[in-house]
Each structure stands twice: as structure tokens, then as C-alpha cells.
Amino acid sequence: MSARTGTPDPAGPGAAAGPARALLGRGAATGRLRHVEVLPARAGERVPWPGWADPEVVAALERSTGGLPWRHQVEAAEHVRAGRSTVLAAGTASGKSLAFQLPVLTALRGGDGGGDRGEGAGAQRGPARWGGRVCTALYLSPTKALAADQESRLRALDVPGVVAATYDGDTPPEVRRWVREHAGLVLTNVDMLHRSVLPGHEHWASFLRRLRYVVVDELHGYRGVFGSHAAAVLRRLRRLARRYGADPVFVLASATVADPATTARRLTGVDVVAVTADTSQRPELTVALWEPPMVQPVPDDRGDPLGDPSGAPGRAPAAQRRSATAETADLLADLVEDGVRTLAFVRSRTGAESVAAGARRRLAEVGPDLPEQVVAYRGGYLPEERRALEQDLRTGRVRGMAATRALELGVDVAGLDAVLVAGWPGTRASFWQQLGRAGRRGTPALGVFVARDDPLDTFLVHHPEALLGAGVEATVLDPDNPYVLAPHLCAAAQELPLTEEDLPAFGPAAAGVVELLVQRRLLRRRSTGWYWTRRDRASDLTDLRGAGGTVRVLEAGTGRVLGTVEAGSADAQVHRGAVHVHRGETWVVDELDLEESLALVHREEPGWTTHARTSHDVRVLAEDSRAEHGPVTVSRGVVEVTSQVTGFLRRRAGTGQVLGEEPLDLPVRRLRTRAVWWTLDEEVALGALGAEGPGGAAARLPGALHAAEHASIGLLPLLATCDRGDLGGLSTAAHPHTGRPTVFVHDSVPGGAGFADRGADRLRGWLAATRDAVRSCRCEDGCPACVQSPKCGNGNEPLDKAGAVAVLDVLLAALPPGGPGDTGSGEGSGEGSGAGSGADGTGHRPVP
Template identity: 50%
Template sequence: MSHSPHVAAGRVAGARDPHELTDWIRGFADAGTFSPLRHVRTLPARDGEQIALPDWVEPSLMAALAQRGVTRLWSHQALAAEEIRQCRNTAIATGTASGKSLGYLLPGLTSVIEGTRAPNGRGATMLYVAPTKALAADQAAHIEALQLPGVRCATYDGDTPPDERRWIRDHANVVLTNPDLVHHSLLPGHARWASFLRALRLVVIDESHAYRGVFGSNVALVLRRLRRVLARYRADPVFVFASATAGEPGTHARALAGLPVTEITQDGSPRGAVTFALWEPRPNAGEDGAPRRPAAGTEAARLLAALVAAQIQTLTFARSRAGVEAVASAANRHLQALGSSERVAAYRGGYLPEERRALEAALRTGELRGLAATNALELGIDIQGLDAVVMAGWPGRLSSLWQQAGRAGRGGQASLAVLIGADDPLDAYLMEHPELIFEAPIEATVIHPDNPRLLARHLLAAAHELPVTVADTALFGPGMLPALAGLEAAGAVRRRPTGWFWPHDGRPEGIGSLRTAGEVLAIVEEASGRVVGTIDDASADHHVHPGAVHVHQGRSFVVTDLDRAAATATVVPGDPGWSTIAQSRSEFDLATPDAVQLAAAVTVCRGAVTVRTQVVSFTRRLPGGEVLGRHPLELPERTFTTEGLWWHLPEAVLHASGLSGPRIAGSVHAAEHAAIGMLSLFATCDRWDIGGVSSAAHPATGEPTILIYDGYPGGAGYAARGFEVLPAWLAATRELIAGCPCERGCPRCVVSPKCGNGNEPLDKEGAGIVLGVIGAALAAAT
């Protein structure tokens, strides 16, 4: 029985037996001198719990589902449908491919079809919001395939032509979009959407676990603005939040919309057995005879090629855009060496829409048997039928791990999931502690809608949409009035007796992207003017500076110019034979902390931090890692204020523990690196979301100091979470360092891939001493 209105075509291979997949991965691992398998666990199959379709489902919808074999519901679908039908806001958080969409489509489409019989007016409407355009288009295809009478379904995104937009506003009753278009188009132009908004009965926020950090905080503020505009049209729709398995999904949904929400987490769908392997690459002899540990991406490419050659359709996730391109290229070289005619492709953000959709279609039909992707394919696009998923490095959070692993085995078939440990502190720790993967609860999602910088931006937008009143404090929180006072003093808004108004012509400037703290730059080919891809402004200095090597769909380009005024990076095609890595320097100013913990001689603070960073050079490296040279760059310094967590202690305390003065700088630096790598275990972030600095004597404290900060202007809640869990976080960090077999430090413990100082100086032993002293002080204070 299918619980998706769309049935994927053309599976490459028949359903796999779990024993077959387990034997395959063990056999592949044992082919070398040392097996890289650290742990193998079979997650048993689960039976589903079925319930009859409710009587209130509209007959034409019930008939369309019956034609696709859907005559009964899984228990969570039935419960969700009933809650929504009773007009209760609902959060559905069940596993990948558990059929969450049917839980909200039944009441949503039933209301829409019933509304078409109304004698006057538009009838009921439904708004579906997904984090990606691809996911909205995929859901639209499912709805259109039902061919329901009276349902006028349309996607509304950045690719929609102007004439189609007018038709959608005036006639569509099911609109599928993304939060960016709600922010940039629907809300500023709400008067043109008046008939649609007046009739709105259901708002679906799909893949709601994806709304975290800065993106999630922005979306939370967009939803508050949407509620204001809906109140203007006297609409009070039901809000539904669909999420993969997540910690506290109801709490997260309430934080996103500021509404009471019913939580549904008991998954009633069947699940095939999953063979889950933890894989740690073993050192091989390098060209000079010295043992070298393969990178996670290198190992993932080897495994991907072998799986594809064995007719096992496989999706491989890599952490970065460059990593995806490298994995796909290396896998194709392996396949060629194996004599296989199969090929794999890369899939990542920055591709043009037509490129992404062609790849999605090829994966669905089985024409493409292997794909390397970023987490752009982590979300619920319908690519059912995969046999295996390979993850090149810890994806940053348990919710992402299970979402990625769940991309295989859809339809109740057995599947294989492999997590390849990267040279990274957290990856190394998890390889030693599989219980933290298989037995730990899913972490809660962190958002920070009170971020003052973000709040001010959205209040400007809200004032442009409708006057902001004191009553809106219930939506925007206690920070609203101080933020409005600042905007009023700057002349951005004007206060009148009825509220705060936008007093200028045109729209507010500087609202920017919901997904980053800055804008998006186009990567343009110099000769043709063709847009090769895009990159966010915050990443541009590191990845598309002059001289950088940029890879797109396996093709290499060299950046010749970075023009921020024009929001473009200009490239020329060609592979110079090396890669590039940017180096930066950072300086920090600490404000008066807003929270302090005193533990013996250790002082722990949380508060505002001003960060000044500048990319100052880049190195060229050959594929084997040899450095060809370092080249200076003249790029502007970037300054932003964010939230940070820092702790400091007297130098004399470290001396008493056996740490001499000359070793302190390297010790606190190594402890900072390891702590950054381990924070993801306690907060929904990865090391690229956060930054850090250490000093043997920071000017603001006069003592050895370690600072961890959110890598986004205004903060994202990560440092605040670290402040709450500091003892457990630092204890795990110390255990990681003590358990690492290296002598002087390595990427598994204290060496950081993002260090702007080239990982100098580092003192692994001293880091353990520093963390031991701090941990003892914190334990004594509790």
C-alpha cells in the first residue's frame, strides 16, 4: 500500500534483504588489511498500525486515493487529520517517508473542495510553505496527480513568471511556496492577495526541523508578520508543522509561530530493517611510505563507487559544496577503474533550478544509480526506492543523521546506512560512543527570534506592510518597543497615535536573505556572462576570493574578480591542478556580560561580542596535500556583533597544575578547537555555525581566556545553549582529548579545519590540563 499520491517509477533493483546488505558491507570492509567497521547495528523492521479513512474525507479525494491503493491510514496520519479537521494547530514529527503529508492533505484538500461549492466568493484556500523550491514543486506534483475537481494548485516561487503570478493570486486555491517568497512578495503585496488570504483555512509549514539558527529565527518572525496580515483580513487558519523525528517538535513549532500546538510523535507507519554501520577510515601508506588516514570524502567516494557497481542505488551526503563535487569526481574515477559503465553525479545548492530537477528525476526513475549531495537532498523530496545512504562525516545533529539515513528504504524495504567518521573531534568521539547515536534522544532545535538585529529588520518590513501597534508586542515579544524606539530615532519609522508607520517611498532596504546574515552573490563566467551558480555573501571572502578555485558539477573555475558592489564573482573555466584554502585573522571585543557564573577561580560569562574578521591570504595545495605557496589578499575587514560565551581563570592556577607560562597559549588554543568541535553534541549546530578565539591574556580579562561565539550577527542561540550545558560539554571534550591516540594533536581532537592561524600553536596535553582545571572548578561549584 502506498501512502504517497505519487508512486516512483523504475527502481533499479528489487527490494534488498537486510542480511544481504549486512554481508555486503562486512565483506567490503574486510577486503583491506584492517577493517574500518567500528560498529554495525541492525535496526529491526516495524509493523504499521492502520486505521480507516474518516467519513468526512471528501468523496472525490477518497476515490482518488483508492485508485492509488490508499484505503486506510497509518495511525499518526489519522490522528493528525482529525486534529486539523477540529481546527487545532498541530505538529507532526514522525520518521522519513512515514506519510506525514497525507495527514494534512486530507483535511486541507477536503476543505478546499468543499469550498468550491460555496455560492459566492473564492471558497477555502490552503498555503503550503517548504524550505526549498524543489520540495514545493514535488508536493505540487503529488497534488496535481490526484486530479481533484475544483482544486487549482500552483507553485509560487522565484521561477514563476509574472503573468502566472497574477493568475495564482486571483484563482489558485492551493498555493505552494517557500518562506522567502512569503517574506519578499506575499506579505509586502498582501493587498493583491486579499481574496486568497480571506479564505485561508490551512497553513502548512513542511520540514519544520529545517528552520533552525538564523534561518529559523527569520522564519519565526515571518510567521508572526503573516499572522498580523491574516488578522487584517479576519482569517484564522490552522497551522500545521510537519517534521522529521525531532526533539520537542511541539515546543519548536510554538516558538516558530507563537501559537499553541498539539504534538504528534508516535509513528504508526511500517519501517524496513536498517543495517547501520559506523565506519572509521584506517591509515594507508602514502607516496612517501608514511601512513595517512583517508579523508571521509575520499572513503565515501570509494564506497559509493563500489555500491553503485554492485547495483545498489546509493545517495552519498557530503558536508560542503566542494566536498560533493570531489566525491562525485572521485567515485567516477573508481567506477572507470572497476570497468563499470555506471556514473554518479553531484547535487548541491548553487545549481540552477533546471539542473537540480533533472538530477532529481533521474534519481527517481533509476537512470542515475549514484548521487553525491549536500543536505539540499536531506529534505523530503520524493526519491523513494534507494537502497543505501553513505554519510561522509557527522552531519551536525542527530535529527539530520536520521533524516539522511531515512532517504533509503522508503516503502518499507530494507536499507543500508553508513556513517563515515571524518577527521574531527565529534566524529572521533561518536565512533567511540555509538550509544550517543543509537540510544540518545533527538536534540531540540534552537531558534532565536528575539535576536535584536533580526527583529529590527522584520519590524521595518512589518511597518511597511501594516502599521505596528503596541498590541503587536504579543507577537514580537518585549524586545519590540526598544527596537522600534531605535528605528524611530534613526528616522526609519515614524510614530503616530495609531502606531509606527513606514514613512518612505518604496520598500525598506536591507531586509536581505532569510537564510544568511547577508546577501547572495552570483558566480559569473567571464567570457559568456553565464551564471554558473550562487554563494552567500558571508562565505564569499573564503571561497570566491581572487585566485580561488571553484568547482561546479565537476568543472573547475578560477576566480578572477570579486565585486561586492555588483554582487558577483567572475570566473574563468580551467583546472589549474591545485585547490585553494583561505586564511583569516580575527579580533574580538567583549561587552559587559549579561550572565556570569563563578566557580572557584574560573569565571564563565555570556554576553555580546564584537567580532572583526579579515581574510588575509590563501594557500594553494596539490591533491596530495603539498603546499605550493601562500598568497596575500587585500579584502576588507568585516565587523559584526553577536552572542558569545567565554571563560577565564588566573594564570597562577594553571601554573599550579603544572602548565608553564610559555605553554598556555597553545593549551587554550587546543582546548578552544576541541570545544568547538564538541558543541554540536549539545546544541543543534555544527562547527561551521560557531567561531572561537583564545588568548593567553585577553585584553578584556587580563587572564587566559577561551571565547566561543555564534557565527551570525545578533546571535543564533548556540553560545547561550553552551552556557547552560558547560560542565557536560567540557567534560566530553576532555574525554575526547584523553582518548585520542595521537601524541601531539590531530584533526580527531584539537586540529581544526577552519583555524585562521594554521593550527599554531597547539598543545594537546596542555588542553587536557586546562579543561581538567575548569571541570574541577565547575564540579566544586555545584
């Protein structure tokens, strides 16, 4: 347990009540519970409905909320009604939807135009009118689930005269025309704007001509390269709206965003007013930090202790920490058995399936009716499956659900009592979003963070102040990223010829990127502007989420579609021989056809899991900056990363014992992105490692660098708004570009997302946290909690934990104190590295 002053006893006053209190008591007794903190309940501040609000809208919202609005809702609505673009940053379940529903639905009903856009609040009824035209609005969400949830809420409000409809990838073709022609409020996402609405704007002319509001929900979800793409799409939307005579007001909302005004401005390109005071009522929330116990090796079928899971020969078996998925499955089963409605967030699709299956097995031992109360929810399910599961969770037919982040953003699942977070979700913003799913009806709630055997997870459960005592991270997005701008400028030119007047809206880098596109003959300059030169659709040049499309998973023989996986991860997830889990059932892949984007599978229970092995290389293309500090040199710039899935390991299910390895012949993938790298003088590095161990210092150096690379990647999400999966790295005792021992950490998306640059800006704080996490880990030779990586393509070999500490000590001794990044906490400004300025601070970015 934490010794922090004021840490409550899990069984004492103020802790979570009932079964949740019993669970925390068991955790304390078994040594799993590391820290408990109670966030007290808060009384809200209500105010009268504004006089300009449409009576029908007010009546509908009163039926929904059961009372008067909160002060922050009305404050935001007043700004929107006055024609000011507005961002509302208030806590989860604080009623942000009402803040934009009130002015938008009033306008759609024909109410007050607001500000200088018209007078006569509530004077018109029937078709909404604004300057003699029907008023329309767009609602944008980062996930389909959230848009579907908002549509359900609007239907439940049943406001007369308001026609709202969803327009996304699941909308049948025959329905799409009806939505264009009849809906006043269209719920969609930036992906559909990019691929359908904007390229086909002639079909949307009537809608765009009347576009008055654009609502952007869950603002913090637009980060990294996806956020940069979304910023370009919104600039294209504003450009076409102006072409049709509209100038929409933007309304943005988020529960977890740092510097909301800056983030909203960077995303939309317009000035915004920020409303940040949360005046809603909040229930008591008990937050628990939970660390699974160490477990001893399990004998195999012959009675021999299993070897190291990495498969390395000659290494004695060692105790390992129980997996977060297994621990979460048990916690989910315990809570469901006690009648606690619980949502467990799991990092991966496979993990969600595993947690649900484990909880069902535990519950089957208790009663025959209990297992059916637990389900999994993840991307890759068919749309009708997802909607049915969401409804089952709302109604209480399902008491326990293991879900990926697909349910993190905004979906109203009121009535939940507890949330389990299995493994660090990547950012504090995501962590608080997930915990916010519990207690949404005002009852006390429980949130439990279950740590994985991972450097950052271990650091956080032993340093609760880094999680509970810090604000959310700055949202990093770079609208000036040339890799993002290039395809969107092509798309904009195809939609409507680009002119000189258009370029400032796309940022200072736009002019240079346009000239490059002309050189590459993708655009042609004429007297009236720049034109798209090809017959194919320019919007097909890029995938906003960086996934490159999807691969369908089909049952061999019948052709039945089971689900999908992202194309970018298909090599590692559904290669030939891979074990694929879908809705608790295990399938084995017969064939992966990348050209046809499909994987054929058959039903089988093989008794093992599969793990892809990958080779990597990093080539430096441009070094933007270099800083020399004695034996240490720190650089950043543009690199090309090549990777290839070369084979896969088969591991015994439940124990991780390596059963064998098979080769694969899959294509090489190339990624041009941004990186930070540091090098060491070889003699200094060898001197720090000493002559201990077989082969001496020279033999230890690769393992020391490899371990330091893994640990630094694991800790960077503490400083940047990213997940470990957003990063990659490489370590080598002699890199061709530097000629010295080198460690690279790079973004895993084309063009970069600012994460590696953020690490470079805060290098000392980053490396200090990395060294402390490795040094304080209680394992002897290195484990997943410090230097092992779940993504390692080399099977976590070689690794030298003590060598990593020695190398990091050399780095920290050489770096000057008090410089950039010497903050310790990793907290920075709202702008952050890579979010619009160049790596060298000059605003220069290399064009692709």
C-alpha cells in the first residue's frame, strides 16, 4: 500500500461501498492493492433555461435530464447561440451534449438565429429558417459507437420537426441519398467527410449551403497523425462551405484535454471561446491501483519446469508477474458474481476476448446462468453485433463487458458501478475517460487500474502521484505535417481548384507542398489555380487513421465474414498459421492474401498462441538538429524504417512456453517518419559496463542498449500523448550513420506525429524516469515490468538490465541539468514539440 498521507483504508469510511469495498479489502490482504484514493462527491450548480431556447427543445431536454441545466451548459450554449465557435472542457458525464443540443436543436426548430445572424427567438416553427434558408448541422465523432449513441439520444428526445440521421460506413447505399436530402442534423465522422461528403460535395450542395453548426465531440480523440488528418479535413470542409455561402460555427467538447482553446484552434483553424468550469454534480469515485502478484513457473506435461517464455536456451525459469488480462478476468468475475455492473477496458482485441472468456469460466463454476452475463466488445465485430451489445449493456442484460477503447468515448452506459482498466491505456486523458464510464447515474463508483508487467504500468502503481497528481497531457497534433498536407491538398484541388487565397487556411507549409505536388505532376498550375491531374480519386491517397484499410477475415469453405483487422497489422495478426480469436472462438489462419485483403480461417482449438517475429532497420534521411555533450550526442530528424514479419513463435496457451518457430515470407514495409536518437562514445560505454560476464563489456553492449531502448519506449507515453504502440525503436552497437553505439526511438506513423520530438524536448526527464523505473524493478535479469517488450521482433534477446542502468547513468551524467526536458514530471505546455513548429524550432519541416 502507498504510504502517502491521506491514503484511505480500503475498508474504512469513504471507500467504495458494498461488494467493491470487499474487493479492495481482499486486494489489501493479498498485497495486490498498491494505492487507494477517494475523489469526493461534488454538488452541482443549476441555473434557469435561457429565454431564447425553443420550448419544445427545453421540454425534451427536461424529460431527459430531470431538472434545470448546469451553469457551464448554459454558458457554452450562450456563446454558440451568439455565433462564437466554442469549446467546452468539462468532466465525464457532466452533460456536454446538452450544451450543444440546446442551441443546435433550437436553430433546427427555427428558433433564434443568435447574435447578428437574426432575431426573433422562437418566432418561427416548422421548417428551420436562417436568412430564408433551412438550417443544417453536422455532428462529428471519432467513433461509430459514439455517433450511434448520440442518434439514440436524439431519437429519445423526440423533438418535433428535427430530423437526425447517421451517415457512416455502415449506412446502406439506399439510405444515404435520403439522409442527404432530408436530415437537418447529420451524425458522421471525419472519415466519411474525407471519402464521401467532400469529394461528392455537389450532391451535398443543398446541405452545405445551409450548414450552420459543426459539432466536434470528444476533442481529445483527435491527436497524433489522425488529429492532423482531421484538421486538414475540417479546413477542406470550411473551404467548401464558404464556396456555397455558409460560415459554420464550430462547437467542440471534451472531458479530458489540456489547453482546450489551443487544441480546438489547431484542429479547426478558427478562434474559439473556452468554457472550462465544470459545475455538474459528481458522484464519489474510489480509484485503486492494483498490481498482480508474482507467480512461480508451472510444470509442463512431463513435470519439468517450463523455461523462459522468450524461448532463450540455457536460462533458468524465474517467477513472473501474473498477466493483467488474467487478473482482470478474475476481478470481473468477482464483481459480476456480487451483482456489480462492470466494464473492463482491455488494450487489445485479443485481450478483450481473453478477459471475457476467463471471467465466463470462473462464473461457470458458480452458477449456470452467470456466464451469459459477460461478453466481449471490440472493433472487427459486425455493426449489428456492436449495436446489440451496446443495448444489452444499457439495459442490464449484460452485467460484465470486456471492451477495447471502442467504448471509451462518450457512449452513454449509465448505471455502471465499476470500471477495470487492464493495462495503461496510453494517456492520462484516456485513463480518466475510461474511469468516467462508472457512476454516471450519481451513485458512488469504483475504478481499478490493473498494471501489466510493463515499465510504465509498474512505474505508475508505485508512483501514484504521477497518475493521480498530474493533469492530462497536451494533445499533440501537427496540421503542418507535409505528409498529411500533401494528399489533402490534392483532394481539395479535385473538389474545387486551389487558389492562392485558399492556401493560408492550410497553414504556412501549404505553399511549399503545393509546389512539390506540381513537380511530381499530381497538380497542374493554371491561371485559375491548381488542378488535380489524375482520373482516380485524390481522397484515396490516404487513410486518416493510418491503417491503410482493412483485411476481411473469412471462414474457409463458406465465405462467411467473421470480422476485420487493420491492414497495417495483418502481417502480424492473421499471417498463415496465426491463431485468431473472435467472440471467444479460436480460429487458425489458412491463408493471408494481401492483394485481395482477406484472410481465410478454419475453426480449431490448437492449445497454443502465436506471436510474430519481425526484423527492423532504421536509415537516417535528414538530421534536423544535433547536440553534443561530451561522450553523448543527441539528434533528431527524418528516418526510413523498414520492417518485415519473418516468422512466428508458437507458445503454449496459459504458460507462454515456446513450442516452436516457423518462417514466413511476407513483404518488406517501409515507413518514413521522425525519430530521436542518441549515441555514446564506445570506449565510455564499454568502461561503464565493465568486464563482468561472458565475453566482457563488448559482449554486454548490445543487450544493454537493447534494454535501454525498450525501457525508454515504455516510459515515453508518460510525457507525450501517445501509446506504446505509437512508437518503435532500434538499438545497435555500431549504426552505419553514426558509427557508434546508437539507440533510435521513432514515431510509428508516416511523417511522424510529434511523439519522438516531444521526447527529444524533454530528454533528461524522460531518461531519468526510464533509469529509475529499470533500477527500482525487483527482478534480477529483466522482465516485462522494466526492459522486456511485447512488441520485440527479436524475442527480447539479448537484454542486459544492469547494463541498461549503467548506460543510462552515462547519458544522464553527460546531459546538462536545467536544460530542455529537465522537468522530472514530463509536463509541458499545451503546444508541445512537433505540434506545428519544426524540430529545430524554426518552423521548417522537410517536405516528403
